[in-house]
Amino acid sequence: MLAILGFLMVITFLYLIMSKRVTPFTGLIIVPVIYGIIGGFGFQLGPMMMDGVLNTAPTALLILFAILYFGIMIDTGLFEPLTNKIIKIAKGDPLKVIVGTAILAGIVGLDGDGSTTIIIVVSAFLPIYIKLGIKPIILASITVLQIGITTLVPWGGPVGRVASVLNLDPTSLFRTMVPGMIVSLIYIVLVAYIIGRKERARLGIHNPYLNMNDQTESMMSAAVENVVIKRPELRWLNFILTIVIMAALLLEWLPPVVLFILGTAIALLINYPSIIDQRERVQKHAPNALSVTSIMLAAGVFAGILKETQMSAAMAQSLITIIPDGIGSFLPIVIAVLSIPGLFLIGPDAFYFGIIPVISETASIYGVSEMEIAIASLYGTSFGFIGPLVGAMYLLTEMTKVNLGDVQKYAAKWAIGVFLIYIIIGVTLGHILL
Template sequence: MLAIWGYLIVVLFMALIMTKKATPFTSLILVPLVIGLIAGLGSQVGQFGLAGIKGVAPTAVMPLFAILYFGLMITAGLFDPLVRSILKVVKGDPLKVLVGTAVLASVVSVDGDGSTTTMIVCSAMIPVYKRLNMKMMDLAVIVILANSVMNLLPWGGPTARIIAALHLEEGELLRRILPGMFLAIAWVICVAWIRGLQERKRLGVKELDEDDIAAMDATLTHEDDELQRPKMLWPNFALTMILMVLLVFGGMYGMPKIPAAVLFEIGFAVALLLNYRNVKDQQKIIEIHGANALQVITMVLAAGIFMGILNESGMSQAIGESLARWVPSSLGGQWPLVTAIVSAPGTFLLSNDAFYLGVLPILAQTGEQYGFSAMDIGVASTVGQAFHLLSPLVGFIYLLLNLTGVDMGAWQRQAGKWACGTFLIFLMSMYVFGGVPL
């Protein structure tokens, strides 16, 4: 029965936001709350929701200070030269802009953190998209497609959980999935190329000379020109590079391992003192960018309530077990294929923790009975990551949607269409390069 209530929560939530009958924020909170009360959870609903909020608290703190930090850098003018350089390279060609977005998002995503990728790519590219009147939907889709692939690196969320759940050797797992990742990134660039051709047809190519770039640069909007700090360009660049190096390589080569939330909190404090000695200016920076941060944090905390009720009530586990039971035993000979297909709705409907730590061991035990190794099932379970980051349970997507200003339902439909290609590439690579029999 718990599985039925869990499915009802997910289906009702998706129906409300896809039909625009309710906002994601209200749906994330009220749908599991109402269904939980109907299911007889009573006073436990509050405790379940609180547990979920505690679970996403680090996720909420990270974007809070990341938004404040990069917002400060945007206001100070750190990214103005980058935007100017991009304009010189792309020469007003939407095709080059979109391909550049795909490459940049793929490179930045190596740190395994979607919030950081979103902030860096959006900070650099949004001004260019606005100047050329390009669609923000394309930016939001390309970022998530690239991050979906790079998130499979061993220090990313899903792969680390697979290794922990099935006790696999991370080097071997990476060798099996890496060719598919390369092909999937090539697919993301192809998607950017296709969308770029369509945007080029719609907008044409603007031949920008130095005067045009200078004129466009003069139109760069800042919340307050008095807060720009062009003379602090290199100190701000150095500070940002230090943060990025610690974020990506922290714990390696003798460098300290600092949690991302703490890292950006420290970075923001240093950046404030470095750029704005006046207390009133510091307060103004917080006021300007705090509003954007608040919108993202409320969504992450709402997602925490949603996940808390699903996980703490046992609904998530029941959903996972039902997914495994629904598969007929006659398909035992194709169990890796079954696992790959189940991983798509499994990682969309459930958190990575719930699926990989709760459901995957059951799938692996069943696969063992049919002669498949834990590594086979582990590789197969990565296929569903093509759709995982489209899930409303992923906190940083609200940051992406907030920065780009696109509607969640429309974004899921657009990104989901292209994510099918990533899914098929992962599926093919699982067999061709991963050594997994189908």
């Protein structure tokens, strides 16, 4: 009975999300509560929900303050010199422009917010792509491929989702992904180089300094933003603060949540001493931070009810009967492969909140750890980010005026390489076992 109830709960959630009948926040709360009441748990649901929320609270708070921190850093213009430098180096050469796109997207994307990265990169480079005759689909594809990699930072969506639902430390999960991420970022830069050479040959521009001044000025003007909130005189101080936070995060000097709470407070105090300015900065980035954080906490409600009612355990037991003998130990690889269509077709919310908890419970019976399942489920993220259920993709296609389907087809063939890199490095380092 519990297994049937659990599967119905997950299916209902998936249907409502995919059909866009409810938001992830609403579905993650209302659906499990209804099925919990149907299961006869009634007044027991309160403590179950609270346990789930308490488990996801650290991850939710990490994402909240990380988004605020990087939003403030972008406001101060921390990344502006990098953007301008890359643009100046490009000097109108299609090859350098495309490689520069990959480098900028890879660095700015570390803020974990795909929409912000898209705005910065596309605003800086789109006028140049148009001026030089470079296909805008290249700009869209290179940008989204890099975001699909950098979104795996602890304050990004995928890691936060799977960490919250499996009650894992997002920073520990991130550290296992770092080697694959580094190689993948370099791989996309090489992809950009290959594409850039083809574009240079197609356009017939063999003199990279042709019309250098006009093109550089156009590029630079595209990157100019509101100078009132910029803090160029504090750029080095902001850079040092960011580096210290990143180092402390990787070396575990302080809990990740504490690091970004302190970092946000220090950043506000240094850059915007006025109370009015501080309030404006927080208010600007609060909607984005709150929307993501609320989903993380709602996921705690879903996971808490699914686990504490024993539905997930019953579902796992029922799945064992249909899993062929000898396949159980290979579940991480199976999940890695399934993450491609799973993330692309049903989206990250449905995949991580609806499917992964059940798979993880089943895998534990075969001795496969939650960490292995979490790692494997992240390998298809590059495909997930180009999926039709990711809102940032529509921002990208709107800004570049490129068809969504065209971007998906163009980027998918290169995303396969990212997936294979993750698999090879994951198996080599023992993060997932064969």
